[in-house]
Amino acid sequence: MSVTATHPKPPGTDDRAQARRVLTGDRPTGRLHLGHYFGTLHNRVRLQDAGVETYLVIADYQVLTDRDTADRLDEHVEDLVLDYLAAGIDPARTTMFVHSAVPALNQLLLPFLSLVSIAELGRNPTVKDEIAHSRQASVSGLMFTYPAHQAADILFCKADLVPVGQDQLPHLEVTRSIARRFNDRYGPVFPEPGALLSDTPLLLGTDGTKMSKSRGNAIALSATADETARLIRRATTDAGRHITYDPDHRPGVSGLLRLAALCLGRKPEDIAAEIGGAGAARLKQIVTEAVNEHFAPLRARRAELAADRTAVRTILREGNARANDLADATLHEVRNAMGMSYA
Known part of the structure; x- marks a missing residue:
């Protein structure tokens, strides 16, 4: 599955008019809250409704970046899908898929890690913030690979626009660097994705700091x-x-x-x-x-929607299949560019 790459404006520019494919998503650590809705979710629905091809990753592997175990993960994944559907995400127009269900996507992490330094990963401000609020006894190696893993999420489908909050811009800049360095080293494969910033200022939680599930200060979309x-x-x-x-x-x-x-x-x-x-x-x-x-x-x-969880599983199964087809094609292209096609 191919895409005509655009040349997006610098991160932070609303480039919806030229966008061909969008990737966005969330970690399944609990139900989405009002900050998610006003920060990115309503933009996802607008892009979908404007006819932009949209991919939405439920990043279950990334739950382990800041916690030792992924408790109730299957329940949290289904809750995310219910939140998406209730907010207006249409599975006929947006591909919803689970991170761990797309092996080829995750294989991109290895060549991508060769394109960034440990220092670059360590000084990423979002990683520093995640470490500060980590639930782990010690910081795992996965935490430091978080930006590169997000790059794989974005680039596997050759997204050229990513709806993000202001705090996610450093991650997106790592993705742009990886795409640029891969293209310089191996030939043009990936677009350098631009950022679609919400026009909503950072929404604070009930304690006056950034609204976050991990900080216990959020109001869930599904709250009574x-x-x-x-x-x-x-x-x-x-x-x-x-x-x-x-x-x-x-x-x-x-x-x-x-x-x-x-x-x-x-x-x-x-x-x-x-x-x-x-x-x-x-x-x-x-x-x-x-x-x-x-x-x-x-x-x-x-x-x-919650009354029929079987339908949620069907949506995920179909979305996973579409994401796998695209990831397999991208990985094949990457291997050819790197001279690693041995068939």
């Missing part, structure tokens, strides 16, 4: 209305009664305002002005109502 209310009631604010939007000095309050604004399609400054001196209790009430109303249709769709 009562769960959402409870999490928002516990959210960090500050002692100031008058509500203002000031991300630098009032991160907790501003994060809640931003979340309400995203759900309501309004500016956080306007919501803050309406609340004024009514304080944090009123702010949290508005945020709770906005989130529950905005995500009620998605949550209803997800509950309906």
